[in-house]
Amino acid sequence: MAKKQTTIQDIAKTLSITASTVSRALNDHPKIKKSTKDTVWAKAKELNYQPNTIASSLRKGKAKTVGMIVPRINRHFFSNIITGVESVLNPAGYNLIICQSEEKYDKEINNINTLIANRVSGLLISISLETKNFDHIRRAISNNIAVVMYDRITEELNVSKVENDDISGSYDLTKHLIDEGYKDMMWIGGSRNFNTYRNRFEGYEKALKEIGIDANKYPIFEGSISLEAAYEYFKEYLENNKLPEVVFSASDYMAMGAIMAIQEKGFKIPDDVAISGYSNEPFAALINPKLTTVEQFSKEMGRSTARILLDEMESNKDENIPIKTILRPKLIVRESTINKKKL
Amino acid sequence: MAKKQTTIQDIAKTLSITASTVSRALNDHPKIKKSTKDTVWAKAKELNYQPNTIASSLRKGKAKTVGMIVPRINRHFFSNIITGVESVLNPAGYNLIICQSEEKYDKEINNINTLIANRVSGLLISISLETKNFDHIRRAISNNIAVVMYDRITEELNVSKVENDDISGSYDLTKHLIDEGYKDMMWIGGSRNFNTYRNRFEGYEKALKEIGIDANKYPIFEGSISLEAAYEYFKEYLENNKLPEVVFSASDYMAMGAIMAIQEKGFKIPDDVAISGYSNEPFAALINPKLTTVEQFSKEMGRSTARILLDEMESNKDENIPIKTILRPKLIVRESTINKKKL
DNA sequence: AAAATAAATGCAAACGTTTGCATTTTGTAT
DNA sequence: ATACAAAATGCAAACGTTTGCATTTATTTT
CATH class of the missing domain: 1.10.260.40 (lambda repressor-like DNA-binding domains)
Incomplete structure (x- = not known):
């Protein structure tokens, strides 16, 4: 054999x-x-x-391989990014080593170490929720690995970045809510230490300010971005508080948790309370009522990210000028925010 | 730099x-x-x-890397398997190169070629829907790569396999439907050329036979396993036919498509027609009504698969005795199949 | 203290490519 | 035919580890 x-x-x-x-x-x-x-x-x-790729890589000092660090692979948003990345990198002769950080800083460090040991030519990273320090990424850079950050980025690092325009995404969404005639709002989402959720809040805040409302006057729940967390929170919230007119959720999963708690209490959506999500997870179009949300074109994000990385890996310049790409998301209006009493 | x-x-x-x-x-x-x-x-x-992993791999003639071929990464079922695989392989010092076949035979061949070129020690594969010929996998084997097939397997290859017990999964489910008092059934699912769907049909058939019914007397729709296909099919079906008492769908996605078509027509589930799915995709617990389905413990499947591969890679035997692992799935009863008229 | 054994380290080749430079072969101009 | 340039190929080292075998150093036995 x-x-x-x-x-x-x-x-x-x-x-x-x-x-x-x-x-x-x-x-x-x-x-x-x-x-x-x-x-x-x-x-x-x-x-x-x-x-024998290995022999070739050894001789050349670099592998035709790129490492990709992803918080969780089983989020549609991320798996679509991966698909987009592959669609660019594979034809160019690179293969992808995918690592999950599972939102843990320590795992992220481990991932980077193995990627360095494998002499990858490039690194694609979306940081974990825990990551506050970026020395591990700097180490990759100083090992001559091209780095591009996507979605969850940090300004502390001077590398190319691909972001979603969360501000305008949530601004557009909030505007839609206002247009529907809702005023009394509530924000739920992940920690605003994070660019993603900070920006989603910012867009929300901005749209409200335009009609003279201070977003901070309304309830804000900042928690872990999971269905369960939102469900628990809402269950308790509903015991002691009256419903707002609309819930702006910065995550589809959290929206889903809220919906379950709300419906369990016997309230009707959107009649008693409207609700919106963010990301357009597949279930958003499948639940009842269908969820208004924001589509992020994740596959395209993967493609852009990979193209930039490819450029940087193949340019023989020693130092690349970091570029920032901002993708514009798209509002998707569905039943969950339609105001039947409008006009 | x-x-x-x-x-x-x-x-x-x-x-x-x-x-x-x-x-x-x-x-x-x-x-x-x-x-x-x-x-x-x-x-x-x-x-x-x-x-320098590369130098080490060259010297040893093998990389501490395993290749994993997956039809699509953005199915929860598969991404959970990946997570399970990683949870075993990473601690053992291996990393994973994940390739998507996207259900295409040609892509699968390409994937295998790059994996061979990368001198992976092991290969995990679930074949694409198009794959009828297995020479590419044989080539991997003859290149001294340990191979384990998971979920979508073939009997033509004498390698270790990890399967779900689809027969008993769908048998249990059908039994539940019968217990609820439904008799007039309908089967929808993917092509029965495929072990998965063939077995799911077999379990269904077996349970019906036990009460003296021939499953082939009932309508059967065998199509592409997507929400859209099932939706289109059902939309048309409902024009010309009367509803069965219950629809057995061998896929959650197809069940969802059917549900949308059914509800669009104004029918109520489960009152007018009950329906069940298969796989327990996350949305199954989120839709209205909640979908009865079968949980496959995909993460565990990944773990088993990886453990077997690890064994085969690290045993220095030249030839391994292939083993077959069959995982027992679990019925999850939810609202969509509860018969309110029962008794 | 010498001899014999055990423990620790060194030597050098090998893994399969790639690549700068040297050499040979081919083609062209005189 | 000769000289020269251009095109094609060869030579040999290098990439960073690993590993069988040889050698040195430390430890035990007599």
């Missing part, structure tokens, strides 16, 4: 030429004659030659 | 010992004195040494 793989040397030997020539022929080097290229290719096929 | 990474040689030089000793020290070789191990470790830390 453990049969020897055929190498460049084997091909060379049977053709009585050098390994160098074979190598160059296979890599389509301009100085190699067309005819020898052909014979080499033919022999390679015949001997079922499979190039 | 492009600063030289410190190598084992650098450490050796500053300590005036050999690279061999350093290598052995770092790998905790028994013949190395505790004291030198300590000094080597200290110096390694000091010089910020990052082992």
Whole structure:
């Protein structure tokens, strides 16, 4: 079983030429004659030659591999980004090592260490919720790895970044809520230490300010971004408080938790209280009522991110000028925020 | 920026010992004195040494890497399997290269080629819907790569396999439907050329046979496993046919499509027609009515699969005896199949 | 204290490519 | 035919580890 793989040397030997020539022929080097290229290719096929990427990487000092760190792979938002990244990187001959940080700072550090050990050429990272210090990322950079941050970024690092325009996304959404005639609002979302949720709050705040309302006068729940957390919070909230007209949730999952608590109490959505989400998770179109939310074009985000990384990896400049890409999300209005009493 | 990474040689030089000793020290070789191990470790830390996995892999002829081929990463079922696999493989020092076949035979072949080129030690694969020929997998095997198939398997290959017991899963579910008093059924699902759907049909058939009914007398829709396909199909079906008492859907997504078409027509679930799904996708617990389905413990499936692979990779036997693991799924009864008229 | 054994380290080759430079072969101009 | 340039190939080192075997150093036995 453990049969020897055929190498460049084997091909060379049977053709009585050098390994160098074979190598160059296979890599389509301009100085190699067309005819020898052909014979080499033919022999390679015949001997079922499979190039040894490892040897090549060692010699070149870099692997045609990029590492991607993702908080959680089982969020649609992230798995779509991955798909987008692959659609750009694979055709370019790179493969992806995907690592999950599971929102843990320590795991993120481990991930980076293995990626450095694997001499990846590039690193794509969306930081975990716990990450406050960025020395591990700096270490990657100083190991000559091209780094691009996506979605969850930090201003502390001078690297290329791809973001969603969360401010305008939530501004547009809030505007829609106002247009529907809602005034009495409530914000729920993840920690605003995070660019994502900070910005989503900012857009909300901005739209309200335009009609003379201070967002901070309304209830704000800042918690862990999970269905369960929102459900528990709302269950308790409803015991002691009256409903707002509308709940602006900065996450579809949290919106879902709220909806379950609300419906359990016998309230109707959007009649008794309207609610919106963020991200357009697949279930948003499937639940009852269908959830108004914001589509983020995650696959496209993956593609942009990968394109930028590819550029930086293949440019032989020693230092790249970091660029910032901001993707504009799109409001998706569905039943959960339609005001039937309007006008 | 492009600063030289410190190598084992650098450490050796500053300590005036050999690279061999350093290598052995770092790998905790028994013949190395505790004291030198300590000094080597200290110096390694000091010089910020990052082992070069590539060099190591080249020398050893194998990378501490496993390739995983997945039809689609953005199905919860699969992304959970991935998480399970990682939870076993990462602590063992392996990393995962994940490839999506996107249900295409050609992509699957490409994936395998890059994995072979990367000299992965192991391969985890769930075949695409298009795959009928398995020579590419045989090629991997003959390149001395340990292979384990999960979920979507084939009997044509003599390798270890991890399956869900779809027969008993759907048997249990059908039994539940019968117990609820439903008799007039309908089956919808993916192509039965596929072990998964074939087995899910078999369990359904078996349970019906026990009460003297031939499953083939009832309507069967065998189509592409997507929400859209099922929606379209049902929309048309409802024009020309009367409702069955219950729809057995071999996929949550298809169930969802059916539900949307049914509710659009103004029918009530489960009052006018009951419906069940399969897989327990997250939305199944979120929709209205909540969907009865079958939980497959995908994370556990990933763990089992990885454990078996790990065994096969680390055993130095030349030939492993393939084992077959069958995981028992669990019925999850929710509102969508509760018969209010029962008794 | 010498001899024998055990423990620790060193030597050098190997893994399969790639690549700068040297050499050979081919083609062109005289 | 000769000289020269251009094109094609060869040579050999390098990438950073690992590892069988040889050698040195420390420990035990007599």
